[in-house]
Amino acid sequence: MEIAAASSVTVAPQSRRLSHASSRNIGSVSSLRFDLFGRNFSVRNPSLRVSASSMSAFAAEKFSPESFLDKRESGILHFVKYHGLGNDFILVDNRDSSEPKITQEQAVRLCDRNFGVGADGVIFAMPGVNGTDYTMRIFNSDGSEPEMCGNGVRCFARFIAEIENLQGKHSFTIHTGAGLIIPKIQDDGQVMVDMGEPILRAEDVPTRLAGNKGESVVAAELLVDGVSWNVTCVSMGNPHCITFGTKGGENLRVDELKLSEIGPKFENHEMFPARTNTEFVEVLSRSHLKMRVWERGAGATLACGTGACALVVAAVLEGRTERKCTVDLPGGPLEIEWKEEDNHIYMTGPAELVFYGSALL
């Protein structure tokens, strides 16, 4: 049985128990809606029996993902949490507006793993522009706004399929800060994304390191805390600094890295005017790489899709691998191919729904 309780239901703020002057037992419920401090709340499967006094009790509409997302109470954000290989996001249905439903400060609070929902970022599904189906915007967990997110766009595709109630194979055109991105949901649920072309011109990455291969920065020297690292700089719309190790040093063993010490030094290095994401990479074979990432605005994450694409480009430019590679990230593998015929990078990997929720703003 589902019950929607109108505003005449009162809740004792401290005990959080329904209070009632005179009561009429209306049985056990599987879903309850009520007002608290002027806000509407939903409780599924409440372990209580509800008594109604002067209130009017009536059957609510069925509690389903669609009706859940359609509610627009002020002060409450309905969201769906997804992850792509452990890189996790709060997805917001923003299809009715080109302004994000929450501020960057609110995103920081929601992403907090102790005081909020917990996520690496918040992603907004917005109306398309210039003939595209949708626009994707994202706030990092520190509130900054990146141009693009690879794992996020796979989650975005699954989210759209969910809220548009689409089944099976689907493809969308998505406008992002990195231009047009086209994800395709495959039969097995994995998402293949045309991530477009890499940007290599130093100024456009952006990096202040001087181009050493034409205008690109490939296997160049970057001094970090007195240590000389070998870096290649690639933008996938967002900036990446890729390193396979120190100058003249051994191949990196990424498990041995002190990522939280070294990561912020790359992220905030003066050579990166827009800060940078950094991928530390170990070459396992000419088609198999292993990486750990320190993300701009989010720190150590379990996966970075744009990072995996950028590092395959770097590995090819440095002559370390073929153009098609499996990249092992802490959260699992991604398949990446940098195609010669169109210069586009294709990324294939999973995106999983974790839970639906509502958060107080």
Ligand SMILES: N[C@@H](CCC[C@H](N)C(=O)O)C(=O)O
């Ligand atoms: N994890 C993402 C990248 C998210 C944006 C990044 N932190 C930035 O600031 O550029 C991915 O999967 O690509």
